[in-house]
Amino acid sequence: MTVLDTPAWRPRTDAAPLLPDPEPYRLLGTPDAARLDAALLRSLYGQLVRGRRYNQQATALTKQGRLAVYPSSTGQEAGEIAAALALRPQDWLFPSYRDTLAVVARGVDPVEALTLLRGDWHTGYDPRACRVAPLSTPLATQLPHAVGLAHAARLRGDDVAALAMVGDGGTSEGDFHEALNFAAVWQAPVVFLVQNNGFAISVPLAKQTAAPTLAHKAVGYGMPGRLVDGNDAAAMHEVLTAAMDRARSGGGPTLVEAVTYRIDAHTNADDATRYREDDEVAAWRTHDPVTLMECELTARGLLDDALRTGAADDAEAMAADLRERMHATPVLDPMDLFAHVYAEPTPQLREQRAQLQAELEAEHRS
Amino acid sequence: MTVLDTPAWRPRTDAAPLLPDPEPYRLLGTPDAARLDAALLRSLYGQLVRGRRYNQQATALTKQGRLAVYPSSTGQEAGEIAAALALRPQDWLFPSYRDTLAVVARGVDPVEALTLLRGDWHTGYDPRACRVAPLSTPLATQLPHAVGLAHAARLRGDDVAALAMVGDGGTSEGDFHEALNFAAVWQAPVVFLVQNNGFAISVPLAKQTAAPTLAHKAVGYGMPGRLVDGNDAAAMHEVLTAAMDRARSGGGPTLVEAVTYRIDAHTNADDATRYREDDEVAAWRTHDPVTLMECELTARGLLDDALRTGAADDAEAMAADLRERMHATPVLDPMDLFAHVYAEPTPQLREQRAQLQAELEAEHRS
Amino acid sequence: MTTAATAAGRTAAPARKPATMAQALNQALRDSLAADPAVHVLGEDVGALGGVFRITDGLTQEFGEDRCTDTPLAEAGILGTAVGMAMYGLRPVVEMQFDAFAYPAFEQLVSHVARMRNRTRGALPLPITVRIPYGGGIGGVEHHSDSSEAYYLHTPGLHVVTPATVEDAYGLLRASIASDDPVIFLEPKRLYWSKADWSPQEPSEVAPIGRAAVRRPGRTATLITYGPSLPVCLEAAEAAEEEGWDLGVVDLRSLVPFDEETVAAVVRGTGRAVVVHESSGFGGAGAEIAARITERCFHHLEAPVLRVAGFDIPYPPPMLERHHLPGVDRILDTVGRLQWEEG
Amino acid sequence: MTTAATAAGRTAAPARKPATMAQALNQALRDSLAADPAVHVLGEDVGALGGVFRITDGLTQEFGEDRCTDTPLAEAGILGTAVGMAMYGLRPVVEMQFDAFAYPAFEQLVSHVARMRNRTRGALPLPITVRIPYGGGIGGVEHHSDSSEAYYLHTPGLHVVTPATVEDAYGLLRASIASDDPVIFLEPKRLYWSKADWSPQEPSEVAPIGRAAVRRPGRTATLITYGPSLPVCLEAAEAAEEEGWDLGVVDLRSLVPFDEETVAAVVRGTGRAVVVHESSGFGGAGAEIAARITERCFHHLEAPVLRVAGFDIPYPPPMLERHHLPGVDRILDTVGRLQWEEG
Ligand SMILES: Cc1ncc(C[n+]2csc(CCOP(=O)(O)OP(=O)(O)O)c2C)c(N)n1
Ligand SMILES: Cc1ncc(C[n+]2csc(CCOP(=O)(O)OP(=O)(O)O)c2C)c(N)n1
Ligand SMILES: [Mg+2]
């Protein structure tokens, strides 16, 4: 026995339990699905149908010039919805720019969720009121925010946990590393959900990482990594809920990798044919999150017309409402540009505000 | 079989072989040491004695005001020396600010290696001529440099590998993450040596990471992680040499964690009593790299007076030469401040250069 | 520099015909890759996709993945590995996808890219070109419209170059890649689709880095600008004729080195100057330009050098950006404040 | 602000006696922690060690690890988690160990800290104070002597404050921590050991953020400076008396907001001004100050506003830094170039 047995360097954590399963965890279509509550399956189905419709509608709005851009989550609805459902009212969601569906599923008004992408302001909802952070465009930068907020809540003794979303590409950023490390060291009540769709815009996963799986990154921080079929809404719901419960009970952070695929291109502005094969898309269509759920419901004789039409009508209503409200052009006050830079505008900003005011009045007169 | 079996996300790497041993790899004092070549042990011993003396001398120079500051590697000599010995002439070393000993062991003139710390310039040696990058002060920032250089050499078809050094604290930086990821994706011929002395200045490892070991971080990048007794020069030499050979033969990068301890404080300016216990230091003294080697040599009847005094005299000569040459105050030309900012000074710099020139002449006249 | 901009080693190029700035940049990269095997392009989505703005379109197909490489998504890693590649003798050309996404690489840029040559007394020059699409006016959502030039021009060791014409886009990028110093190459993204009759066969027309161009002579006052604001200034100069003002326009092209001589000479001629740029005014490039001109030309000035710049606010959302961007009216209003009576 | 600077909730403080700036800063942190449970200090080595400059000395011992926390070694992580803490209602006070080591946090600073309030229409203000020891003159090796204020003052959404006296160190830090806006609090590290008779019991003397202080009235010309250069300017003003010059000295204290009124008023009185700071001149704070004063005071100026700044070079090694730093002679030489004849 040498000094090497001193605590200074000694593993405090056993690696084995941190390692993810070799295959993505699945429930739908497996014997285990039997134990799933029918009501849960029905509500997940409704949410999936609604989510799919939301993506279609938002994409349509870009064609009509009502949105500056839309990064669709078509094909990823299971992850988006499971993330929202894993949260209690007091918990916080930290979405990436991709995740307006999760934000909407969390309960934020779709029009407010789309403000950033419509271009009338950077955030349309009150993050404190909704417990949803602003959509984060700089990749992975929202992850340390989630850690800090969860840590703060814990310091305050509040029963609040955070769930942060990021893509496979985002895992390469330094902020991903620093956030997971802080979370593990502080044992912050936070869950990191990586939606691995196999691409970062045009860059395939093989050029992004050489890791066995992204979930394996968890080991290096001393937190458990879970590998899940990201298109299996039931599996995602179960794993995320368990991870959040673990965080709440002081068990510390978890890294969840959801293996999925985005049927739509990176955004409406992107041309996916430049970097991926149609048959790859076709292959993934056979593993569609909505279809997977439908099969399960059918197998269990739960997919009656009531459920089907109920979900479809609900989705249509949401889409119609969104369409209509997004067609009204927002009324904006240019003076808002100066209103929120600081609590009190600086002398310089007051001057610039006056200048713009004068210009607008001149414009108006002429 | 579903689409989940498509290559898009599927593990390309098996995790098991990437995991480090549960205990630090050791040779000295173990039965395996028997197979070690006597000549190797002797030369390692000589280098260790020389390295220890170098640290003492450099620290002494700070007291005499000949060095602005010195971050000692006393206690870490095994890692410093093994790093240098693992390199062939054409390979590159990427040292941190801590690693002047490795730089000297690599063959750089000690006076030139200490230029940064003496304060007459930022780098004293020609990195290209020595194949040693400048000592890097911003933590972990040298790691992507090592990856880029190794990658470039590979693209050029040159048989060149790189070894980059960093501390336990440095592993928390985003650059550590990004560098290891790039290295693994590019399969660059580079080895990352983390010297884990259990502290980042005053911050103990437990506040730095919750990982089982730092070597476990390798798994998340898809490269092997090796855990080694950093005070065992023979083990360090074997592991680093093997890792470098692996890199050269196209096997890709390796992360090596050397478990060690620094007997000296962070730098001569630091007061270690504020954050660590004397008995911890005492405990580690019982596992001193020089002593470990001496025991092995003694056990094998190799530590005769010739070796002992030979090593001591050689170290004294080095120290005396260093002492003497560091006592000569360097002659500096302030105009150098403008000579290397760009290939050609800008008009503004030419003007500023003339201004300083005039000031100095005025000073001179008065 | 000039040799760098010559057609050396270029594959047969098309004759003079309308080309966009994006095409000229793409041609400059293609020609640089062809001319020098040490040149390597790397960044996010620069391969199969050809970059989100298609500036690297076709390069991977033509030169292979080793010469034009899709990297992992990490800007510090991209620039940091480029430093290592340059240390080994390569000439990396890095693409940052958008202005705001260069910030993660700030430490590598300031602490290493800008300093390595000086740190090593010239032993390790870093011939790295960092291409950054910058500025607004394209309806981009947050983080896609920043003008970050002031951060770079205040960092000794960096050259900061920004073209405003199709021809300069080609010539300055060739010159930047050929430069032995690191160059921050700022591409005005809203001019990517601007067109001009241009042929890469006349690169000799291209000025070396560090020379401003007088785009329009003028006797009444001088507009000093660069990059995305050049067309606006030329438009303003046109409109000013109605007011009886003969406005000159200077395109700096390079912020570092700064072509003091040319600018000072022009301003001494008019005695009045307005600096125009998109980035926030406070501590922006215009401050340096105004302060410097005033130091040099004080007794020739009829009025203080004024500035027209973006407001001191975070870049606005798409629907409000037109209020932020310096436009013809704001420029002319400012020219009108050049104290014509008192002068 | 003023209330923030009052003694509210402070533990009994020592009577007026010689104190160093470091002690005043430490007291300000201690008093802020005591006054408001939402205040949390975090950074590298701020705990047991008390920070490499001992500014956080004793805080962990007094308030516990949750209030003064040693973080992992990652500046973006420190600032990024501070953003999250502030989103939850805390008031994080972040220490960056040295100027150059704040660069890794640049993206978090520019893209989030500076913008969150604006992004959310005021719903998510971020009351974060980022303490950064800055500047040279302490014989620090590379990366330990940067003056990075120009990067921050050009970033809308940030306040940029820097004390030059023991009293301001206390008052401005209290005010910064109490501010609902993010504040970059730049600590002139070579003044850490400067002493003054000071008692934390008179914080009412402390001006709110955004007010410059006239440190010395003067009729001949005005030296405008801040932070580490204030003592140098006062020394220069002393020395100038021999030349028969009566130099005034203005200490800006806050670069953002910039106290235009005070500065302009003083310069109108003298008609001559020199801006003095340590950071590289090109695109430095002095450029904005000179340009702005000239815009405001053009017809009162007898000479162009000149600048004395560090050279446009990477910060020199310890043995050469004295040539780089603005000293008394360089300041007086520059004052001598204020065109006394022509004026
Ligand atoms: C720091 C940063 N760098 C680059 C970008 C530009 N960008 C936006 S999305 C994207 C790809 C993201 O891929 P991934 O993280 O896998 O998310 P996905 O789009 O697949 O959902 C890139 C490079 C950015 N937003 N932020
Ligand atoms: C980016 C950066 N942040 C902070 C520092 C200040 N600093 C210098 S050494 C050090 C601790 C480094 O600890 P470790 O990496 O374990 O190396 P060691 O000193 O133990 O050899 C710190 C925080 C730095 N040099 N660079
Ligand atoms: Mg993705």
Ligand SMILES: [Mg+2]
């Ligand atoms: Mg250490």
